[in-house]
Amino acid sequence: MTILYNTLKSCLAAEQPAAMATIVDGAGQIGAKLLARPGEASLGTLGDPALNEAVERDALAMLLRAESGIRTYTVADGEVQVFIETYPPPPTMFIVGAVHIAIPLVTFAKTLGFRTVVIDARSAFATPERFAHADELIHAWPDEVLPGRLTSNSFVVLLTHDPKLDDPALKVALPSPARYVGALGSPRTHAKRLERLRADGVPEEQLARLHAPIGLKIGSDSPEEIAVSIIAEVVAARHGLTGK
């Protein structure tokens, strides 16, 4: 009876992507539904196999762009208006280094709909008092935590500018499918970082995708302002732009 509803509910709970298509107007059965999921068979029907196929294809493409809206299709009896609503899983920001900047950055990221994961092996920094607002606070080395967790929906922000912590994290993040990898540090710190990574054999095309020094140039001074410049660069990356 409520298979589509229950499936959508499970997808949302498990943060798995899904798209619901509904005929809202035109020459079709108003209210007919199709639930599309990447890599799974669709559920429900819009009453016409060719329409199902066309809508499923569009729905999965819209899901990747996190876009919802009405699309018009031509069927035997005329045109139908199909509302396609996508439910992309929330993006996750992995913040390595539970430093001062990380506190406002978690706040901004959460406001913008990111899940936030803060990673720092130093328990003096990564305290629950400082990061009560983070979704996850992990006391561990980044290269213990990050492998296997980074997807094309991940954004990695390195804030330690300490080679002991940054370099191992970069060696996991740069070859991963993560959408964004950025690292804090002055131009000089970054130049030294590049030297070390090159010496360790990290390929140029991986180094080229590293956003460093991290953040947009907005004259940031305080930790809060630096967090704004970082989140602005992350938003740009999310929309396929550089912000420059």
Place this chain on the structure above:
Amino acid sequence: MKDVLPAIEQWRARGERVAIATVVKTLGSAPRGVGAKMAVSSSGAMAGSVSGGCIEGAVFDACQEAIRTGKAQLLHFGVADDDAWDVGLACGGVIDVFVEPLDW
């Protein structure tokens, strides 16, 4: 959807029937975007919103009707629309809301 799910789950656990209203299209300045949802139960409980309070009254009635009749319908609200003026859509926008019984 996530914002109205807990309420829907509660209502369903109590054996109530549910209708869902969704903003499917907006033009001009609209207070809530595409995908914004309001849910209504057969006993008249309500969760979520589809505007800044401008059209919720009319949408609530349509939800009750959808629960009664089992039929879905597309509602159109705009500045020139009498209903919209009645309920005070002063934002100058146009909002299309799809109202459906939760029977899927």
